[in-house]
Amino acid sequence: MDHVERLVIFRTETAAFEKAVRRAFDLGEPVPAVPSCPGWSVTDLVRHLGGVHRYLGHVLRERLTVPPDPAGLALPEPADGPDALADWFAQGARELAELFHELGPDTTVWTWSAEQTSGFWLRMQLIELAVHRWDAESATGTPGPLDPxxxxxxxxxxxxxxxxxxxxxxxxxxxxxxxxxxxxxxxxxxxxxxxxxxxxxxxxxxxxxxxxxxxxxxxxxxxxxxxxxxxxxxxxxxxxxxxxxxxxxxxxx
Missing domain, CATH: 3.30.1050.10 (SCP2 sterol-binding domain)
Structure with a gap:
C-alpha cells in the first residue's frame, strides 16, 4: 500500500471506530468493557486512541524532529459525557488525517523508529486504529475483520x-x-x-x-x-x- 491508499482506509476505519463506540455508549451505564483490553472500558479505549492522535498531531503539525517535552505539552481534553467524548475522538482523527494528507509520506519528523518520516506514523496509526476498531466492535458484538x-x-x-x-x-x-x-x-x-x-x-x-x-x-x-x-x-x-x-x-x- 502507498500513502494515499493507507489514508483512504484510515478515514474508513475512523468512521467505523466512531460508529462502534457510539453504539457502545448508547447502551448506557455501565459503559461496556473491552474484552481484548483487560481492565479497559470503551471510554478508556476512546481516551487512549484520541490522546495518541492528538500527541502525533502535535508532532506532525510542528514538524518535530525530537520527541516533545511532556512537561510543556498541553493537549485538549474531552468534555464530559459519551457524546462529547465521541465527538472529541472524531475531531482529533479528522485533524490527524488532514495532516497526513498535507505532509505526504516523506516529511522528516521524529518517530521512535529508525524511519523518521510522516509515512511511518500513518502506517503505524492505520494498523493501531484498525486493531482498536476491532476492539471497540468486540465490546458489543462480533467484530468485523481487518482489511486484508x-x-x-x-x-x-x-x-x-x-x-x-x-x-x-x-x-x-x-x-x-x-x-x-x-x-x-x-x-x-x-x-x-x-x-x-x-x-x-x-x-x-x-x-x-x-x-x-x-x-x-x-x-x-x-x-x-x-x-x-x-x-x-x-x-x-x-x-x-x-x-x-x-x-x-x-x-x-
Whole structure:
C-alpha cells in the first residue's frame, strides 16, 4: 500500500471506530468493557486512541524532529459525557488525517523508529486504529475483520519494526535460533522469522525448516501478533508451544 491508499482506509476505519463506540455508549451505564483490553472500558479505549492522535498531531503539525517535552505539552481534553467524548475522538482523527494528507509520506519528523518520516506514523496509526476498531466492535458484538491488505502489512510491520523495538524496550531474552513461519491462508504470503541472539530476522522467501508454522487468514495472524487471538485460533504444525513463547521473545508493551 502507498500513502494515499493507507489514508483512504484510515478515514474508513475512523468512521467505523466512531460508529462502534457510539453504539457502545448508547447502551448506557455501565459503559461496556473491552474484552481484548483487560481492565479497559470503551471510554478508556476512546481516551487512549484520541490522546495518541492528538500527541502525533502535535508532532506532525510542528514538524518535530525530537520527541516533545511532556512537561510543556498541553493537549485538549474531552468534555464530559459519551457524546462529547465521541465527538472529541472524531475531531482529533479528522485533524490527524488532514495532516497526513498535507505532509505526504516523506516529511522528516521524529518517530521512535529508525524511519523518521510522516509515512511511518500513518502506517503505524492505520494498523493501531484498525486493531482498536476491532476492539471497540468486540465490546458489543462480533467484530468485523481487518482489511486484508492492512492485516498483511501489520504482520510485516510487527516483525520488522515492532518486534525489534519491543525486545529492546523490555530487555527480552536472547533468541536461541527459534524459527517461526506464519502462513496466510487467504493469500500467497508467508513470513519466516528467525530469532538469533538479539536479532529478529525476517527471512524473505525462506524454505528452511521452521520449528513451528502457524496458518490463518491475514487478519487472524495480525490479531494473534497483537495478542487479540489465542494461539489456538491458528492452525499450528510443529512445536505449538513456541506460539505463546513468541511473547517472551517479543514482550508486549
Amino acid at each position: 491488505a492492512v492485516a498483511a502489512d501489520a504482520v510485516t510491520q510487527t516483525i520488522e519494526v515492532m518486534a525489534p523495538a519491543r525486545r529492546g524496550w523490555q530487555q527480552a531474552p536472547p533468541g536461541a535460533g527459534e524459527r517461526y513461519r506464519f502462513r496466510r491462508t487467504d493469500g500467497p504470503d508467508s513470513w519466516t522469522v528467525l530469532f538469533s541472539g538479539d536479532q529478529v530476522l525476517l527471512e524473505a522467501g525462506s524454505t528452511a525448516p521452521a520449528d513451528v508454522e502457524a496458518a490463518g487468514t491475514a487478519c487472524d495472524l495480525a490479531l494473534f501478533l497483537w495478542r487479540r487471538l489465542p494461539p489456538t485460533a491458528l492452525r499450528a504444525e510443529g512445536d505449538a508451544a513456541l506460539l505463546p513463547h513468541w511473547f517472551t521473545l517479543v514482550p508486549p508493551v
